[in-house]
Amino acid sequence: MKIQAGCELRFTAEADVPIILMLRPRSGDAQWIVSDQYLIDPVVPVTEFTDSYGNLCQRLVVPAGPFTVSTSTQAETADEIDVAVGAPYTPVQDLPTDVLGFLLASRYCPSDQPAIAKQAAAIVDGLLPGYNQAEAIRKWIHEQITYQYGTSNAQTSALETLENRIGVCRDFTHLGIALCRSLNIPARMVVGYLHELDPMDLHAWFEAFVNGRWYTFDATQAVPKGNRISVAYGRDAADVAFVTQFGPMTLDNMEVWVKPADTDTPT
Incomplete structure (x- = not known):
């Protein structure tokens, strides 16, 4: 389209x-x-x-x-984003060099915090490593974190979003990234436009690297949606303002x- x-x-x-x-x-x-x-x-x-x-x-x-x-x-x-149920985890030793940085904790995505790792382990318990884990994280955020304007600010981290269980697309994205990275799944932030976003605004989502490529995950949406224009990529919001x-x-x-x-x- x-x-x-x-x-x-x-x-x-x-x-x-x-x-x-x-x-x-x-x-x-x-x-x-x-x-x-x-x-x-x-x-x-x-x-x-x-x-x-x-x-x-x-x-x-x-x-x-x-x-x-x-x-x-x-x-x-x-018109649709790629979905790959069952796509396997890419071992760290097999990751492209330019992807390695997306494994590390960053300013708004403190994936090295115990609370983040504990929550990620609970979400993916029993799941096949890789795409299924990233999708389970997206689904958990969508169902467990309340979307509401005015409940966070430019300094809010993924750890605070996990504790408060409320935020906007930026916060949903940071939490998804942090949870994935705690499982050694590279994850990056994407900002841009989404057709039929309601309410309309500049938008943010995350991508996870599994089975040798990046896949899109948007925790603000109930189902996969295409027709996106990506403007910028980075470790977190500090890179993509x-x-x-x-x-x-x-x-x-x-x-x-x-x-x-x-x-x-x-x-």
Whole structure:
């Protein structure tokens, strides 16, 4: 299915503020970027670079005053995500070198904490190592953690989400990653767009590496859903922030849309 997704972010900067944006997706196995548009107002010099995870990043300095970023992307996306019940665990010694880092505890995913390991062991008890374990973790989070806005913040870790049993997509994702890593299953965070997400927003989910490849798991959804546009990948939210600012700047408004590409986009 060809979908169109985008966002408009409106800021106010108190003075010149250097920022890094991560809002431009690239083509991959489950998506082909047909076209994209990236507008900033006022226009300032922008340098684009690729980070260590392959994400496209834009570096610029926001001038004092109001500033707007608007993006729009058309992409051919997979209607369904791949499901591989029974796919086996990939032993650590057989993992590609660039996957090894996704086994390690990170800022928001303290997979080395005893409480995380204990919960993961309870969730997957008796299951075949690999895909079935990652799916059991996704299902457990969906059923046991309450989705509610305003219940967490930018500092909330997977351990806190496990203790409080409440959060949003970011928190669901961090918990899924931490639980998988505690079982020596590599897991990474993905941020982007999901068609028919309700309520509509920029979204986050996780991928687990089993049977020699990455598979998608979204603990906010009851069933597997395709038609996603992945924008960025990383160990956790610290690696995939849509906006990283190095000075005082306020986000005044954010609008996000995802729809079939033949419909009109908000202006």
